[in-house]
Amino acid sequence: MSAHAGNDARPGSGEGPAGLLRRRLADDPSGPLVTFYDDARGERVELSARTFENWVAKTANLLVDDLAAEPGTRAVLVLPPHWQTAVWLTACWTAGVLAEPLDPEAFRARGAGNGGGAGDRDGAGGAAEPAAGDEPYILVAAQEVLEEVLGDEELAGGAEEVVGLSLHALGGPLADCPPGVVDYAVEVRAHGDRFVPDPQVTPDTPALRVPAAPGAAEAGGAGESVIKDTLTGAELVAAGREAAERWGLDARDRLLVDMPFTTLDGVLTGLLAPLISGASVIIQRNFDKDTLDRRLTMEHVTVVAGLPGWNAESGHPRRLT
Numbered sequence: 001m002s003a004h005a006g007n008d009a010r011p012g013s014g015e016g017p018a019g020l021l022r023r024r025l026a027d028d029p030s031g032p033l034v035t036f037y038d039d040a041r042g043e044r045v046e047l048s049a050r051t052f053e054n055w056v057a058k059t060a061n062l063l064v065d066d067l068a069a070e071p072g073t074r075a076v077l078v079l080p081p082h083w084q085t086a087v088w089l090t091a092c093w094t095a096g097v098l099a100e101p102l103d104p105e106a107f108r109a110r111g112a113g114n115g116g117g118a119g120d121r122d123g124a125g126g127a128a129e130p131a132a133g134d135e136p137y138i139l140v141a142a143q144e145v146l147e148e149v150l151g152d153e154e155l156a157g158g159a160e161e162v163v164g165l166s167l168h169a170l171g172g173p174l175a176d177c178p179p180g181v182v183d184y185a186v187e188v189r190a191h192g193d194r195f196v197p198d199p200q201v202t203p204d205t206p207a208l209r210v211p212a213a214p215g216a217a218e219a220g221g222a223g224e225s226v227i228k229d230t231l232t233g234a235e236l237v238a239a240g241r242e243a244a245e246r247w248g249l250d251a252r253d254r255l256l257v258d259m260p261f262t263t264l265d266g267v268l269t270g271l272l273a274p275l276i277s278g279a280s281v282i283i284q285r286n287f288d289k290d291t292l293d294r295r296l297t298m299e300h301v302t303v304v305a306g307l308p309g310w311n312a313e314s315g316h317p318r319r320l321t
Contacts, residue, residue, distance in 0.1 A: 016203040016233030017093040020240075020275040021056065024049045028251070032280045035299065036083040040286035043169045045083055052087065054193045059091035061191035064198075066182065067138050067161045071096030071200040074137040074209075076130045076159070077261075078102045078149050081285045082167055084184075085261050086271050088140060089208075093233055096201035097138070100130055100209040101262045104141070107148040129155065136160035140184075142167055143174050150178060203234035210264050229264070239264065240272030244279075247303065247317050251278030254299055255317065258284045259306035269305045269317060279303075296320070 024033065029050040036045045047055070063069040075097050079085040085101070092099040130137070139159035141149040143166045150156045163182045166174045177183045209230045231239070249255065255274055259266040274281040282299055287307070295301070304310045305317035312318045 015237050017090060017207060017236055020237065021053055021090060024275055025053050027278065034083045034086055035282045038285045039288035039291060045169060047083060055087045056090045056094055057193050057195040058188050058191040059087055060095040060195040062188050063091060063095045063097060066187060069095055069097050069138060071198050071205055074098045074100060076100050076102060076137050076139050078104050078107060078141040078145060080104050080142055081260050081283050083283060084165055084167060089261065089271060093207045094195060094197060096198055096205045098206045098209060102130060103260065103262045104145045107145040110148060204232050206230050207233040207236050208267060236272060240268050240276045243268045244273040244277040249273055249277035249279045253279035253302045254282060255279050255303045255305060256282045256284060256301045257305045258287050
């Protein structure tokens, strides 16, 4: 068991992430769950728990019906901080798929000839290559790095299916869909907005594989930056509950996050802790510091995480009120 999760014998401690969304849907279906900003594109998207769950169900159905995912299948997600990344993570957990997020900036740097190589990391700790393994996996990549991802023979060659996301605010398709790539925006529309999970999916199903914490390398593995830490659904929920309690989050909070989903902290802060506490999360990308004061006021932000110079001294999210 991951050291992050600990031993939690409280009621609901064996719950998986999909149960958190069902509970949120029952408690507050129409209130905002996820708000997304991309300052470079001038985009703002807001999703209620009901709308978010609808996208999760459609994506989980796509995974199972079109991509032949089964409990235990692995999905490598090369996606930036985005509301669709949160959807894909939750859909993977709902379908029993092991999600492994990778850092798209590492592929962007590699494509720009900046010396990025296999296993390189950005400052946030997102690995550029998936964990070793012979089993085929589903590869999901944002359009902005799709060319670089497909050009990585080791990564793309091991994928059984490749899915491209345009991340278009209005749900537009890929500008240029390469042969053999599933266009998410086009294909997901045909799928039902209700998903029936496989009974084999339990809280003990492996759910997330992220870069291991510093010092977690096994004996003989010193210097291997792609060693992974795999958490089950129950461990993820326990870690999320611990984080929500440590940060004092509740349903009155609006949490502004500028963190990637390529680390455990990013997943907890940007998705699980808000789900567990009833808070809503504002995912921010391409941050324009000139908008900060106005955004804090307009969005009634109470907690900030990941903005340079804004975290608490502990490195944890900072409470503003």
